[in-house]
Amino acid sequence: MMALIKSPKIAFVSLMTIGLSLVACKNGFNNSTNKKSAEKIVPENLKWSERMVLSEMHRFPEATKLDFASVPRWGYTNGLVLGACAQVYEKTKNQKVYDYIYAYADAMIDKSGDIKTYNLEDHNLDMIKSGDVLLYLYPKTKEERFFKAMTTLNKQMESQPKTSDGGYWHKKIYPFQMWLDGLYMAEPFHARYAKEYEKDAAKAIKIYDDVVHQFDLIQKHSRDPKTGLLYHGWDESKEQRWANKETGTSQHFWSRGMGWYGMALVEVLDFLPKNHQGRERLIKYLNQYVEAVVKVQDSSGLWWQVLDQGSREGNYLEATGSAMFTYTIAKGAHKGYISNKYLKNANKGFDGLINNLVSVEENGVVNLNKCCAVAGLGGNPYRDGSYEYYIGEKIRSNDPKGTGAFILASLELNK
Structure with missing residues (x-):
């Protein structure tokens, strides 16, 4: 109670019970619960979505350093979290949330419209994702530097290296490889850019066709016909150590990889014209996807790091993929792409997150625990895509790939 008394003189006489009570009442405090509330x-x-946004803003006061970065950087995790923040702002009109989003673009786009820490020549699909922030801000601000930066990212898509059948390489340093991650990093941006900023109708149609084609290729090369699940990566050259020498696919079904792909499907459908010939195919892919995903949902409502091997030693119920699946299923059902019967799976997923992986500190800050920090294929040191690799990567709390998806899931389910 002493902490509630601001005056030193009052503190001195606070040993007197009556005096203490009077002061407490005068200041509006009558118990310890009110103290904690203050x-x-x-x-x-608040809704879970806003609670997580405010928690992220508390953890990372500078939006440029989301994802525990020591220096500002242009990266995909910023785009995911800030895109989710934008949806929260549109519902709450909390100016601090908008300012947080704007501060990222303001810091990372210079006066001439160049993107700091970005290099087009890297042809890295991960770098496209934060373009979503610019697509959101430009109509509100009309700042030409944001428009120029958007066009730069679109130019990357125009020149991105491709497999022989037209699939975008995930990065120039990963030749001939398509990863599930890449569909989410690039395709929602590309489709939205075509819809809102491509004035040439023929070019816009070409972009839409190309976007759909990326999903067609993933279905062709990465989908396992037996389970309906999708392998994390596909190497056309079949030269990578992680690649199956007959199919070119990686070995396992990674939770977050599948999560990226599902989110890509439901978000691209927001921008693909209703009369586009590929739209029904994407909805078919989404239905196949959801059917496969709910079959490997754990009784807790969560999903395993390696999706189909829940009983195997070392596997664990992982937060980022679980949040992504919850969001994808909820949005797919609400949009009418999949049956409403799947909403029970989405709600079960969200309850699983809250009951098992979410913790709340005394100050109200919300944490999302048991997040796989990172996983990839190849590179140096080499990531072989084995079961041991996926379960052995670092696990941490509040990975933005999870918190961003959690915000989106919370919004979609209005929790």
């Missing part, structure tokens, strides 16, 4: 950084009477 100290909340994140109020607990």
Whole structure:
């Protein structure tokens, strides 16, 4: 109670019970619960989506350093979290949230429209994702530097190296490889750019066709016909050590890889014209996807790091993929792409996150635990895509790939 008394003189006489009570009442405090309530950084009477946004803003006061970065950088995790923040802002009109989003673009786009820490020649699909922030801000600000930066990212898509059948390499340093991750990194941006900024109708149609083609190729090369699940990567050259020498696919079904792909499907459908010939194919892919995903959903509502091997030693129920599946299924059902019967799976997924992987600090800050920090294929040191590799990568709390998806899932389910 002493902490509630601001005056030193009052503190001195606070040993007197009556005096203490009078002071407490005068200041509006009558019990310890009210004291804790007054100290909340994140109020607990808000929706989970806003609570997580405010928690992220508390953890990372500078949006340029989301993902535990020591220096500002242009990266895909910023785009995911800030895109989710934008949806929260549109519902709450909390100016601090908008300012947080704007501060990222303001810091990373210079006066001439160049993107700091970005190099087009890297042809890295991960770098496209934060373009979503620019697509959101430009109509509000009309700042030409944001428009120029968007066009730069679109130019990367125009020149991105491709496999022989037209699939985007994930990065120039990963030749002949398509990863599930890449569909989410690039295709929602590309489709939205075509819809909102490509004035040449023929060019816009070409972009839409190309976007759909990326999903066609993933279905062709990465989908396992037996389970309906999708392998994390596909190497056309079949030269990578992680690649099956007959099919070119990696060995396992990684939770977050599948999560990226599902989110890509439901978000691209927001921008693909209703009369586009590929739209029904994408909806078919989404239905196949959801059918496969719910079959490997754990009784807790969560999903395993290696999706189809829940009983295998070392595997664990992982937060980022679980949040992504929850969001994808919920949005797919609400949009009418999949049956409403799957909403029970989405709600079960969200409850699983809250009951098992979410913790709330005394100050109200929300944490998402058991997040796989990172996973990839190849590179140096070499990532072989084995079961041991996926379960052995670092596990941490509040990975933005999870918190961003959690915000989106919370919004979609109105939790």
